[in-house]
Amino acid sequence: MATRRALSSLVRSASRLRGASPAPRPRAPLHRPSPAGYLFNRAAAYATSAAAKEAPAAPPPATGKITGGGKITDEFTGAGAVGQVCQVIGAVVDVRFDYGLPPILTALEVLDHNIRLVLEVAQHLGENMVRTIAMDGTEGLVRGQRVLNTGSPITVPVGRATLGRIMNVIGEPIDEKGDISTNHFLPIHREAPAFVEQATEQQILVTGIKVVDLLAPYQRGGKIGLFGGAGVGKTVLIMELINNVAKAHGGFSVFAGVGERTREGNDLYREMIESGVIKLGDKQSESKCALVYGQMNEPPGARARVGLTGLTVAEHFRDAEGQDVLLFIDNIFRFTQANSEVSALLGRIPSAVGYQPTLATDLGGLQERITTTKKGSITSVQAIYVPADDLTDPAPATTFAHLDATTVLSRQISELGIYPAVDPLDSTSRMLSPHVLGEDHYNTARGVQKVLQNYKNLQDIIAILGMDELSEDDKLTVARARKIQRFLSQPFHVAEVFTGAPGKYVELKESVNSFQGVLDGKYDDLPEQSFYMVGGIEEVIAKAEKIAKERRGIVVTRSGRTKEHLIPMDTICGSLMHELQVIWDEVGEPEAARDRMLLELEQECLEVYRRKVDQANRSRAQLRQAIAQSEAELAAICSAMGEPPVHVRQKACGLREELSAILPYLEEIKRKKVERWNQFHDVVGRIKKISSEIRPANFVPFKVPVDQSDLSLRKLEELRVELQSLEKEKGERLKQVMEYLKTLHSLCEVLGVNFKQTISEIHPSLDEAEGPMNISNTTIEMLALAIQRLRETKIQRMQKLQDLASTMLELWNLMDTPVEEQQAFQNITCNIAASEAELTEHNTLSVEFLNYVEAEVLRLEQLKASKMKELVLKKKTELEEHRRRAHLVGEEGYATQFTIEAIEAGAIDPSLLLEQIEAYISTVKEEAFSRKDILERVEKWLNACEEEAWLEDYNKDDNRYNAGRGAHIMLKRAEKARVLVNKIPGMVDVLETKTRAWEYERGKEFTYDGVRLISMLEEYMVVREEKEQERKKQRDQKKLQDQRKAEQEALYGSKPSPSKPHSTKKVPKNSTAGASRRLSLGGASVQPPKSEIHHSKTVRATKKTEDMNSISPGHKGLDTVGLPIKKLSFNSSTLHEMETPRKPFSQITWGNSIPSTPVRPISTVTPILTAKAVSVLAYDESELTLQEDTEYSYEERRLSVYLAAQVA
Structure with missing residues (x-):
């Protein structure tokens, strides 16, 4: 669609606008400093002048920079x-910033540049780096050049000062008429009006153009798509809309030229000046339109933002001045195209048909700002280019979703001389509804469309049979349709300078009533010519009367001229006959001679008349024959071209005039026929050419007409549809072939196959740089088969490579291959889990590469065979380590019995043994994972038992409150230990519950280093209960001793004092009967019992003695092995502590000679509860017998005898 779109940047020079091309010069700086220039000057003054440091900084110009719904501040x-x-x-x-990283959509200005170059931030790259899009050419930019952050988006001038002016995307005037004097500036990136600010009522925008207001009315604040080719009147229609909106509604218009031709923008500007839409000089304030141009040669950033600049100017008129604004965007497709280029420059992944992935977002951001608010409205008329006439293309398809009406300009209607050439049947509007327009308007519009559609259906019958063969109703329909068709034409105000006819503005109500009258048949008696190029129906009636008067004047004048010529002719003939009679009388000519002479004269006259009449008849016949032939030829050509016959015969004129009137039509129709035939020839030639490329050589898709009898538009349209179908098929085939070639090339690259040889085998034309490419079905099928074959080969090789990589990894893990050696094959192991589509590297699956990998695997296999014994031992060690960590030592089912001698002798296959060990390792890992929670609780329980033992030692220490030994630290630990010891029963209960649940789920016993955990817990609780009973018994014994001492003191008045010992050895003091001792559960004397309760005490004691030498002193857990057996003697009751090792968690046995007094363990070693060894307690045989090495007084001996008798 060639239309008048964008104007060139006039800022370069005036001569360039007139056609000259001098060297470009830098742009003149604006008188109004930009925000960037203001900030830079302020910074320079701050750095160079000390006075500037003290002076308060002036605020920047109030521009109202708003973006994203919030204000941008310097902070x-x-x-x-x-x-x-x-x-x-x-x-x-x-651009890199050391500080003050600008947000997205912020405008930056390049300093020290020959022109004002504005950059817009598009991405944040990290490391204080931003990626920007330039709004002008980047020629002359160098690295390191300074760039200033303006702190706001691109800001442009708005207001009435922009009317009649042309500016670019950044608001600079490019019409060489000076600066735009205004104090109002707005950013181009703004949010759409809020829902509460938008008007919900649907209203139509009356344009004063009959065909638009009646059949495709515009919505106030809506979006209208304008479709039309070159020369059909789009520019005139746009200018008329601007003029009518300004006059009828007092509103303004904004024209945004988006990425169009410089010449067309210049022509539009000149035509607006000639038509009065734009006025220059002192009357510039009376201009009705502002122009914003981003021409075709501008960078994509300028073309992508010029639409937003024009919309910002229109928004100011709507919001600040409450106007109904018309916004013209020519062309909206270029807006989408420019954003697609920007998206590609920013590295975004393209979407369908190569468009940007944010296509709907970019277009929606523009379209949603075009709406009606409570203050005013913006009605947008957008010229739309459809690529390749494909309405399913993503760009026009996305645009159609936003349109409220479509206005289609038809070339066929313009050829009839009807302007505006709006197609009343193809143009649509969402406002054409009885709920919006009313019943009268809606019914009238539908009635007009029905009559025009019926007339269109009858045109084929009229072209073949003529008007005479139609019925009376059809003739009436045709007559009314032709009147309606001409009544839809209208003279425009902006076309007065071209046509001389005054423009007409028709009110909506008048248009509806006029067309309703035509449908009702009120004006059937008026001629068609009276409906052409008029305003309302009154003008039609006046024009019809004028035509009738002119026709009556012509008839009267013709009749008068004929009579004036005949009278002189009759007078001359009579005078000659009278003169001849006079001569004969004077001569005396006899009557016979007179009769003879008169007869000769009559014969001569008759011959002359007859000759003249015959000549006239021949001439008339020739003229009639020429007229008939011309009419026949004209009718034949019209019939062949599918056009209605032309009737030019007039009853009031002669044959020559009639022939002269027919010949121009005939020449014109012949010229059209030649043009039509050339179109046919061109279309058929292209069909043959495309068919030869996509079909077999002997296939003929269409037979060329030889008689030229059918050159109608319908036939041409059929051929064009066929051509479009073939072109579409060719495009699809070519696209498919290119995709196949691309896929084939990638497969050949991966497999290491010669690509050129492969495609040459399919078809030689695929490898030729010049000439057409064969895209037949055979070629496509062979390409598909080749791709399938290579893809199968790729899958097979990929599986082989992955198997080799898996084997290689296993061998590396077995033999502990160094990392440096593994890195040499990193490109193989990284693809071990890759899919078929992920393998795209060159020669990744070539035969040579696979052989190389296979050789390496073979080498590793051979190396593995030589190191098999080491591998077996390594795996055995790994298995034992896993068992030790999981406390599965002694567990059945996890051991592997073998000998090195058996492997060396060949009795055992090392490979099978490795597999068996690997299976065991997997089983142990799984078992360890299921035991993890219980083992953690066991460790906590054992740690608690350790604290219990320590607390027991602490309670038995007489010097525990000595400040020099860190008593406060030990007290804190003792308090924590008491809290933990109190939790042991709960820990045991939870542990037992979880252990039983595990055993129920797994169906086997839970063992801890070969001992069942449930038995350990039960024995521990039994021993704990026994220990509690012992403590109770100790307390009772202590009370009894205290009672005895009190009775002795009462009898003898003093305490018994022991005699000095015979030996010099120091007798240990009895520290167990002190009243200040705090007894606590736990300690080395309390150990978890083992599950072997059914064994006798004697057997267990024997086993303890036998296992003493087999247990390592350093084993962790409940292990106190290594402590010497020590006997302690005390004063009144002897206490023996014997520590003998025993089997892990075996039951503690108490001998008959063991008293109930607890033993104080050795303080230098902290007992640890493990499953390896426990302490055995030994007591004196008698509880009340005094020791022999102690001397007593006589009174004490008497008291003891007395007490013994009392007890007996």
């Missing part, structure tokens, strides 16, 4: 920060 945007250019790639410039 967050880093306004005034200066960065440096790091990289320039066409329109993409990367």
